[in-house]
Amino acid sequence: MKTMKIATPRMAACIVLALSGIAAGQAVLAASADDRYREEIARCNSGRSNEDRATCRREAGAALEEARHGKMPSAANQDQYARNAVARCDALPQEDRSACVARIQGKGVTRGSVEGGGIYREYREVVPGTQGNR
Secondary structure (H helix, E strand, C coil): CCCCCCCCHHHHHHHHHHHHHHHHHHHHHHHHHHHHHHHHHHHHHHCCCCCCHHHHHHHHHHHHHHHHCCCCCCHHHHHHHHHHHHHHHHHCCHHHHHHHHHHHCCCCEEEEECCCCEEEEECCCCCCCCCCCC
């Protein structure tokens, strides 16, 4: 017969502290999710969204549920999103990559919107010519 070790008071205290830290973190996430939900609903009700009110409110509710279950994008996901955006520049010829990365990172001029059909990013770089080719 196997014997079970009983947690010492110090181990029990560590476990309680760890669990309370997790609970506190989840409470902060839930509070920010609720705040985000209220903002989204206000946007839906004001007509500033690109969807009809019913769809907008349904999407806001779905996002709230996802956030409460820890399934919404985190800072790590946002970092991955930024890396993916820059990685798309790798398909370009070497001489065009630095301008592509600059556009993706917000340098230059950005016009348009997804709602309007697309986002136009323009980045101009002045490259001095050589004197030998006149």
